[in-house]
Amino acid sequence: MSGQRRLSDDERLDWLRLIRSDNVGPRTFRALVNHCGSVRAALTTLPDLARRGGAARPIRVCPADDAERELAAARARGVSLIAEVEPDYPMRLRMIDDAPPLLAVRGALAVLARPMIALVGARNASAAGLRVAQRLAHELGQAGLVVVSGLARGIDAAAHQASLASGTVAVLAGGHNHIYPPENVTLAEAVAAQGALITEMPLGWEPRAKDFPRRNRLISGCAAGVVVVEAAKRSGSLITARMALEQGREVFAVPGSPLDPRAEGSNGLLKQGATLVTEAAYVVAVVTPILGGSPPGFAAQEPSAEPPLPPGIESDLRQRIVSLLGPTPVSIDDLIRLSGGSAAAVRVVLLELELAGRLIRHPGGLVSIT
């Protein structure tokens, strides 16, 4: 059962090896475990699956030595690697379909067990925006909510600062040894001391541009809702808001003057139906009923009931599916219907294609091929 067990040292090593292997992301990790029955079995089967998917060259499985070194370095840095089946893993994050199998946490694990609300916004925030962020963060903290944000300049930093005492979580785009931006290293230490820093990346990972949108799904994923304080057009905060919607989280936005370009994004969210917020009490009123329920579990570690497919049929099906796929994303449901394969068989073929680096997964259960 999710959140009910603890990994052994050997298991944690296996988990780390699998997620650090080539072409394995959170979704592939889950699919592999569901298909193969266990993480250990997935590590063994991985090269074969990738080969059947048409990988150009043999897939690289993370060696045990590398994973051991990473675990030791994390321990030395005070970083715990929490698996999504373990009780310390944030409850809501476990519910998103691309939840990191392992979360690297530095700080107080207890804060991750409490209900969270995300507070994000512009880096070049206005004085008014910063004040609003501070006030909201403080009041949300008073209401018992942990404030989660991205440790960026501006709104994010103000939100963390104002919720240090009540509980705050910073989600990093890079590893724990690469705090970004450097000017927030002191704030990061304070967050680690009183709250928690979390990331799915290896310790020494230097964040690149594309790691920030990827990270944003964790900010919204941890939280019951996302409050956007100031956001320009095409800003990272809008990505977090979009992730929140895809994850079924509440999206709140603080209104601003039409003359202020830093309010264009948040006003735009309001036009699209985000909930207008001017005070924390309103956010608390909306999320309180949501926080009542408990999340659905994650079906990992239960072996797939279906036996492996006979090689012949499988090869036919693979070919049919590949020919159905193209650069335009299509739904997996359509693939199942059009290919004539069983749902389980189609999923195995897609998994192999993914491991071979040929499949791209899109939000909403859509896939395309490169």
Add this chain to the structure above:
Amino acid sequence: MSGQRRLSDDERLDWLRLIRSDNVGPRTFRALVNHCGSVRAALTTLPDLARRGGAARPIRVCPADDAERELAAARARGVSLIAEVEPDYPMRLRMIDDAPPLLAVRGALAVLARPMIALVGARNASAAGLRVAQRLAHELGQAGLVVVSGLARGIDAAAHQASLASGTVAVLAGGHNHIYPPENVTLAEAVAAQGALITEMPLGWEPRAKDFPRRNRLISGCAAGVVVVEAAKRSGSLITARMALEQGREVFAVPGSPLDPRAEGSNGLLKQGATLVTEAAYVVAVVTPILGGSPPGFAAQEPSAEPPLPPGIESDLRQRIVSLLGPTPVSIDDLIRLSGGSAAAVRVVLLELELAGRLIRHPGGLVSIT
């Protein structure tokens, strides 16, 4: 047919006498005309109806001399009294159920025939609010809409100023000889020269506090929608927005910072479902389909089909209705049902009570007795 005929001089005199008589407001005016068959007949029947309603002393019917003097003074001031059945009367205003039977207009009548949008807001507006109002007024004008507002300080004045060239209408709370506030007399002259000033009040009427909310229904009534730019809590602009909702008009609000008390009212409107607006194009897009249709007619001047009630039944019914009424507003539909009277008969009794100064009408077809 509404908007299809012009009053003769004698008729205009009768209309003015009736609306200037005691206890006759726009709703009573309509009810009287529908009941009696014509304005002339209503003038004759008025004292008798009021007596039957239980008036403490004989009702004062406006003498012909007084009305003639008002007409002459209006002419001298360049003010036309337009009846709601005449083509120059603003089309949308004719649709509200308490449309003034006569509108005193100074300026260009042509502007009243064009589609209007109301732009209202705080008197103590911020510099940003004034700029937004100017920009919206200018752009709405460019889109072919006449901007209607209340000639108040702040947002109203900025809206008029920025739409002088494209078309603007100011609705006064007092008479044409009492421009309020005095500092806007120059602006009022400019509006009269390029647009129009309108009011339902007599030439020399000095506006009192309660005349402003009453006036606000005309601002929203003229318009396809109301845009609120800055509004504090419990401000007049919120009254205009409420009137707009009751009249089935679109309500738009410009968002503002939660730190700005001048945005509390407009942000509050947004929370209640007003349409968020940051640019005129959005308002234009929403109201354009609305402006396509033509308004329903007004049934005045068509005599009531029902014959007068026998005095005995009427007296019984009046007593039943009076006993059903109290200080708590009740719906006319309930009165019809509970009294057992016909809808027409109940309406006559209510009309008599109103003329006798005993009935108060509330929004939503509710009535109470004093």
